Amino acid sequence: MYELAILARGGVLLTVWAVAAGWPRGRLARRLRRDGWQGICRGAWAVPGKEVDWRVRATALQLLRPELVCSHGTAARLHRIELLSGAVAPAFLDFTAPATSRSTHDALIRIRSTSSLTDKDCAIRRGLRVTTPARTVGDLIRSCGSREEAVVAADSALARRAVGGVRREPLVRYEDLAAELAVPRPGGPRARAWLCLTEPASGSPAESVARLRIRDAALFPESQPLLRTAEGRALRPDFLFREAGLAVEVEGYAFHGTRRAHERDVARFNELQSCPEVRRVLRFTARDVFSRPDHVIATIRSALTAMRAPAPK
Template sequence: MQAGAWIEPGRDADFATRLRAVQLLKPRLVVSHRSATALWRIETLTPMAEGTLEFIDPDLTLRSGGKGVLVHRMPLDEGDVVRCEGLRVTGADRTLADLLRAGPRDEALVAVESALTWRRVGGVRRAPVTTAALVSLALEAPLRGAEGGRRRLKLADPGSGPPRRPSRACACTTRAFGPRARPNSVRPTAAAAIWTSCSEPRGWPSRSRGTPTTAHASRTAGMSPASTRYSSARRCFFSSATPPRTSSTVPR
């Protein structure tokens, strides 16, 4: 499992066992960040069961925790540490504050929204594990990224539901508008373009789009509406587009 840690033959090294092996070798390390969210049954965009193990070194001395282990060197009060499944883990509010400070934003927001509401995680329905007020209080610590973490916390929406939508949808949260439907563009037909260019076609009353005159009605009797419109548009076009007369000499 790790240099100096073995597991009995035939036993699978599950997520909790891997965490315990690291803590047995380095007792001062505290499970944190995404590894802590898995123990708190907090949903994230990336499941951590097969990912890198994350810990905090409150002594700020350890630079590497070994293969597959990420160590964060940052201060940690004893009040921020709890016991969970026999492991020393950061509290739920401190875990979320660390995610909000470190990012990425979408990952942190999904975790916050999950922690603040009732959720079913891993087949187990659990109650909210913390409150927004406690997370905000944890972000008051003078640590790197605290200001950005407070801005991200304001974007959290506990009513958003489980993280089943694509992560790019979260980007709409920071804008004043969401996705909008684009109106269909209609390209007018040639006959319609000619019709609108004629203000007073022949056979129609002046400035009227209503009933045609008697003479025009007699000529269009029995025609379909589409044929009537096309005939009127064609007559309008030729009457308005007649070329000027020119003199020509015809040989005898």
Template sequence: MDSLVDIVARLGGSAQAAQLLQLTTERKLRAAVQCGELERVARGQYALPSLGPHRLAALAYDGVASHVSAAHLWGLPLLAQPEKPHVTVPINRRVRRGRPAVLHWAPITSDERLARTTTLLQTVIDCARILPFGEALAVADAALRTGQLSLTELENAATGMRGFGRPLALQVAAAATPLAESFLESVFRGVLISAGITDFEPQVIVYDSAGFVARVDLGSRPIRLALEVEGYEFHGGPTAFAADCRRYDDLVAAGWLVLRFTYQQIFGDPAWVIDTVRAAVSLRTRSGALGPEAPRVETAADWAA
């Protein structure tokens, strides 16, 4: 006979007591809970612990994981994991006290209820309601990068929003792009946009007369200024370090000024980052960085085409 774990797994990870008692006894059900094979998430509702805290909380409140919890389940990048699960329950639902969770009230579709999490589009919109702009932009960029969400869908959803968070969601939709390649790059772009610096494009490809030079995280074509973001990891060894140095030397030789910013600087001293970028923009603008023989520059989107 199949174990209770196998039975519940076949039922999608959770089951009502009435379903299980048709296949086992109360004693065995209690034993499965006591040994941690199953978890009682609500009265008459049991689930596999492997569903994780976000879906278990959704089951406990008969809702769906949402906002940053849904972002976590979709594999979207977050600065920090949620301290408590975020759960959306149907409008006008009165809930009893239960396990710790941040509750929201909104309409829920049948597909969301089946998956016990909000759709990718709704997740992006919800995150735009509650996260700082740069972090919300990183979530939106990553969602677009999956190919499961289009920019048009995101823009339409933001336009159709009502209530709290709509201005930020519109700003996120206007700035989001699938070209951004990392969480830190998206947050950095958000810092710049918030400061009114909007002339930098993500993943700009630079050529000189001999051909391809490099692809930079953020680039301003008119003044040939590149902004690069550096995470925690270093270059992995002397070969990678030498290649990195050559890349930056090639960019300088092609007429580009390159600024590099670390995770700690972007999050710890954003005012200095903004001042430095503004100073570099001013310097390049005054010097007339783009001459008549400027190298060809493309974005990653141009390159793919």
């Protein structure tokens, strides 16, 4: 019989592999438990000492059921597409499978059946079979419960960003998303309307939501315009009301990656004020945007009114 560690792939061992190699089922289970192997799910084990995180679980499930394709929230994590839930680990693993695939009774797995998933819709990402970025964002937008969730996901995929400490290029073009959403599927009309609200220049989920809130208030600043400081350094404020000279910045390290990145954003405050186009800078936290949107809008309106009023004689 082969040693169990030799049979494992990527730190995962399937019971069927060990049985096929000659291990009796009863003796196998006792040996695995004695040696510290960890049960991932029925029929799959992780090598001793390996952290059984969501990727290991997804790997085991795909080894057990090759027809499963990581999709929706799980695909977003693999592609480093930010979601409105931020860094909160999802409770479920999301998969898409052919309509003929068998169902599952695992409460921590969501499997969506489809007859429209082709090889062109799939890719390999970080060792897992996953829906492409365009299909992933299309699925997310079509199934999103809110406009904010949809736009945050699309903005992230369209943007050049640092996500989870990894800087990546844009994952998809607007034209690719438009083509994906043109395919007749449930949720398509609403998804196409939300796609029109995206902005590839958006820098974070909080900024995407702030832009939507500001638009809802019938205010239309420029997003990420190119400005230059007095020393000639290029800067892009999150929003600029050019006529009034009001720049608006959305801060918050939770959505900018790290505390150091947050500190760099704060340091931009003084530099922004040296730009000729800027007379005043307003700064809001991500918590302001998500929890106090009325306060954000009222503050912006008040500043615009004060800056546009004629100076007293």
